[in-house]
Amino acid sequence: MNFPERFSDLPAATWPRLRALLDVPTKAAETINMTIGEPRHAFPAFVGDILAANLAGFNKYPDNDGTVAHLDAIAGFLHRRYGLTVPHEQILTLNGTREGLYNAAMALCPEAKNGKPVILTPNPFYQVYAVAALSVGAAPYYVPATAATNHLPDYHAVPAEILNRTAIAYACSPANPQGAVADEAYWRDLITLAEKHDFQILADECYSEIYRDTPPTGALEVATKMGAHPERVVIFHSLSKRSNLPGLRSGFCAGGPESLRRMRLLRAFAGAPLPEPLQAVAAAVWNDEAHVVENRALYHRKYDIADDILGHIDGYQSPQAGFFLWLPVSDGEEAAVHLWQETGVRTLPGAYLSKVQDGENPGTGYIRVAMVAPTQDVQRGLTLIRDCLYG
Structure with a gap:
C-alpha cells in the first residue's frame, strides 16, 4: 500500500522505543518506574x-x-x-x-x-x-x-x-x-x-x-x-x-x-x-477544589525531596510546576540503560521527546523523571538516580 510520505517525518513512537532500549536485564530485585506521567495519587473519594x-x-x-x-x-x-x-x-x-x-x-x-x-x-x-x-x-x-x-x-x-x-x-x-x-x-x-x-x-x-x-x-x-x-x-x-x-x-x-x-x-x-x-x-x-489543594501539597513534598537529593548537581533545575524532573546527563540513552541495569529505575531519555534540529537533538543530554509514584518510592528512586549517575 502507498502510505502518505509526510508521516515519514514523524519521530519514532516513544514507548515502543523505550521498551526496546530497556529490554536488558537488571541487577535490581525491585524496580521503580519513573517514565510515564501517569498520576498515582488518589482521586477524589466521591x-x-x-x-x-x-x-x-x-x-x-x-x-x-x-x-x-x-x-x-x-x-x-x-x-x-x-x-x-x-x-x-x-x-x-x-x-x-x-x-x-x-x-x-x-x-x-x-x-x-x-x-x-x-x-x-x-x-x-x-x-x-x-x-x-x-x-x-x-x-x-x-x-x-x-x-x-x-x-x-x-x-x-x-x-x-x-x-x-x-x-x-x-x-x-x-x-x-x-x-x-x-x-x-x-x-x-x-x-x-x-x-x-x-x-x-x-x-x-x-x-x-x-x-x-x-x-x-x-x-x-x-x-x-x-x-x-x-x-x-x-x-x-x-x-x-x-x-x-x-x-x-x-x-x-x-x-x-x-x-x-x-x-x-x-x-x-x-x-x-x-x-x-x-x-x-x-x-x-x-x-x-479541596482535593486539588491536597494533591498539590503531595507534589510540594516531592519537590522538596528532589531538591534535597539532587540540588547539588551541576545543571539541576528544580521544576516550577508539573511533576517531571529534566535531569542533565552526558547522554540520555546511555544514562537510562545504565540506571536500569544497575538500580532497576526506569527513566525516559530526553531525546525520545525531541526532534533532531540543525544536526542536534536538544533532549540528548537529559533524562525525564516522573515523580508520580508514592512519596517513599520517589525518594528511593531519586536517591538511586543520584548515587548511580552523580555519585
Whole structure:
C-alpha cells in the first residue's frame, strides 16, 4: 500500500522505543518506574458514588456539546481560576486533551497560508503536536526550548518568512518535560507576535494546577486582558493531572466562538463525546477544589525531596510546576540503560521527546523523571538516580 510520505517525518513512537532500549536485564530485585506521567495519587473519594448514581446514562448516546452541568462546572473553574467568563458555546468537552490538541489542527489549520502552512511546536514536545501538523499537510517547525531560552520556546527567534506562513503555534505551560512556566510577559509577547503574523495559539495547560506557590498565568486570561482577537487563543485543560484521573479521559478546550464552532462541527462527524456518567463525574470534580489543594501539597513534598537529593548537581533545575524532573546527563540513552541495569529505575531519555534540529537533538543530554509514584518510592528512586549517575 502507498502510505502518505509526510508521516515519514514523524519521530519514532516513544514507548515502543523505550521498551526496546530497556529490554536488558537488571541487577535490581525491585524496580521503580519513573517514565510515564501517569498520576498515582488518589482521586477524589466521591467519584465512585457519583458514577454509580449515573450508570443509567450509559444507555444513551451523549450529547455532542456536553451536558449543561458539565459545561457549567468548566465555566465555573475558568471563572474561579482565571477570572474568565466563557459561555457554553465557547467550551468543548474532550475525551482527554490529546484528542483536542490533535483535532484543533484538523479543524483550524488552513490549507494554505503564503504557501504551505507552518505549525510551530516547542522542541522537546508532546508528540501529538507534530502528528497533528503532518496530518493536515502543514510543515512542522521545531523551536528549541532549552536552558538558553529558560526551557520555553523563543518564537520571536523564528525567521519572518516562517512566521508569515505560520497558522498555528503550540505552546505548553507548565512545560512538559521541563516544568518551566510562561509568565504574563511571555504570553503577551507571544500573543503580540501572533497578532502581527496572524496565527493561532493552541495553549496546552494540562499541568496548570500542579505548581509550587504561584498559579501559572493562563494564555486566554492574558489574551482577554490584552483585547486580542477573540480567535487568537484556544486553551486545553485536563482532569488527568489536576485530579489524578487519567483513565477518565476527560478534558476541555475553550476559545473563540468560530474556533469552537469548527471544532464542534468536526466532533459531530469524526469524534465521540464523553459518556454522560463520566461527564457527571467530571462536573463534580471540576466543581471541587479541596482535593486539588491536597494533591498539590503531595507534589510540594516531592519537590522538596528532589531538591534535597539532587540540588547539588551541576545543571539541576528544580521544576516550577508539573511533576517531571529534566535531569542533565552526558547522554540520555546511555544514562537510562545504565540506571536500569544497575538500580532497576526506569527513566525516559530526553531525546525520545525531541526532534533532531540543525544536526542536534536538544533532549540528548537529559533524562525525564516522573515523580508520580508514592512519596517513599520517589525518594528511593531519586536517591538511586543520584548515587548511580552523580555519585
